[in-house]
Structure formats: C-alpha cells, structure tokens
Amino acid sequence: MATETHGEAEAGLVFHPMDQFQVTPLFGAGPVEWFTITNATLWMGLSILVIFIILVLGARGRALVPTRSQSIAELAYGFIYKMVEDVTGKDGVAYFPYIMTLFMFIVVANFLGLLPMAFTTTSHIAVTAVMAMAVFLAVTVLGFVKNGFGFLSVFWISSAPLVLRPILALIEVISYFVRPVSHSIRLAGNMMAGHAVIKVFAAFAPLVLISTGIGLVVTPLSILAITAIYALEVLVSFIQAYVFAILTCVYLRDALHPHH
C-alpha cells in the first residue's frame, strides 16, 4: 500500500482507510452469521436509543409552550411534516410516519457515525439497499392498489409528441427500476466516501512522529484538512438524510398521482 520506510525497522505510513467499515462480532471472534451481535447491531441500537431520547423523552411533558427538548422534537417533526405535505399533497400525509422513521433513522445513524471510533451503519450498502428496496416495493404496491392498472400511466408521458412516447416509455421503465439502485448507493457512497477521506487525511497526521522535518509541515495541514472534511461531513450527513426522505416523498407522489 502506501508504505514508506525511512531506513527504520518499521514501515511508516501504513493505513487502511476501509478497515473502519468492517463488520465484526461484538462478543468473541467467530464467523458473522445472520444472528451474530455485531458492531453494526450495537450502533443501530444506539441510533434507536438516541431517537427515543430525542423524540419520546424530549416531548414527554407535552406542554403547550414547549421546553427546549420538546422544541427540538417539534422542530424535527414539523420540518418533515411540512416537507411531506408540500411534496406529496394532502393525501400523502397518511404516510408521514414512514417518512419520519426513515429520516430520523438515517440522520441519527449518520451523525452517530461521526463520533470518533464509531461505526457508520448507513455506509453499508446492505443497510441502505434494504431501506431503498422497501421504499421501492412499498411505492409500487401502493401505486397498483390506489390506481389499478392506471398506475402504468406514470410511464406514458402525455405531454410528449406521440412519436416519441414509446421510446420515452421504455426509458421511463428503465429509470423506474434504477431508482432503488441510485437511492441506496447515493446514501451508502456518500457516507463511505466521506469517512474514507477523513481516514486518509488522518493517516498523514502522525507524520511528525516519524520524520520531524517534513512532518512539521504535513501534520498541521492534515489536521486542518480533517477538520474541514469533518465539517463537510456533518453537512452531508444531514443533507443525505433529507434527500433520501424527499426522494421517497417524490416517488410516493408518483404512485399516488401517476398522471403527469
């Protein structure tokens, strides 16, 4: 890999930025089966605990004039409720609990992954693919239940010239099936890329301990870079959760009102 030896016995910059994404069993070493308690299980459980503390314990008082913690819970609720209502319309608000669950889980899992030595559960395609697949299946089934075979009119662009409509329908069908792929990879890729970049810069940080000359230049720069990328990652964590939720709302709107 990027090993540098400065005439010493040990190699210098050996770094493995992808090691942080490994799923390891929590208790005892062994093969990871579907029932093993792993670090992924732990961090998903912690996400649910944090969501519980924010939403349930925060709004426990149910005061008319909210306290600080109730205010935070109400802000989160109101933000997502307004988004769902704006994008899906009045009849889409019935699906608000699902969108809220998705958004809260993703944003809390993303933020928890930013803690040092933490594991980002949403950086695994296994986690995001299940969520995206659930959204895709739910939206498709809902489309057929609500509209019957009229749901297929979502592929027939009536505002296009008649000659183009078959080709456009084919393109629309293909892009409809690509939706869960892009939906899941967007979140997993953003999380994995951000954390891998932090790790790569972090590998240059201890250079001052190995070779003091160039280390005095590289180490402060790399610490600045880590701080900047960390700030970007905080923003990206929130934005990716918001984008996942709002795209779910857009697909839901397509299912509920398939006529363009």
Next chain:
Amino acid sequence: MTGDIVQMGAYIGAGLACTGMGGAAAGVGHLVGNFISAAPRNPSAAGGQTATMFIGIAFAEALGIFSFLVALLLMFAV
C-alpha cells in the same frame, strides 16, 4: 518495487476513475450558480425552491460519488 500487474492495473484504474468527480463538481456548480443568479430576482419565491435545489444537487453529486466509490473499491478492495 513490489506488486503484481493486477495491483498496478487497480491503482491506475482508481486514478482514472477519479476524473468522474470533475463532471460532478461541474454539474453541482452549474446548478448552484443558476440558483444564485435567479434567487435574488425573486427573493420571496426563492425560499420555496431551495428544497428543489438540494434534490438537484443530490442527483448531480450522486454520480460523482459513484465514481469515487469505484476508485475506493479499486484502491482498497481489489
């Protein structure tokens, strides 16, 4: 120098895959630039469209992230 030709190919591929991120940056900059040039013309309507802008940014950035993912996979998982 050590390493076999498979590793060499993987590293070269990783470097080539990084060129995809230039397109993503250009796309995102184009989007935000259009938004910034249009938003001050109609400030009251601009607030409602920030959500649309973020959706557009996510779509444009996603493909750049895909190419970065390919680069990372080639670097560390081949």
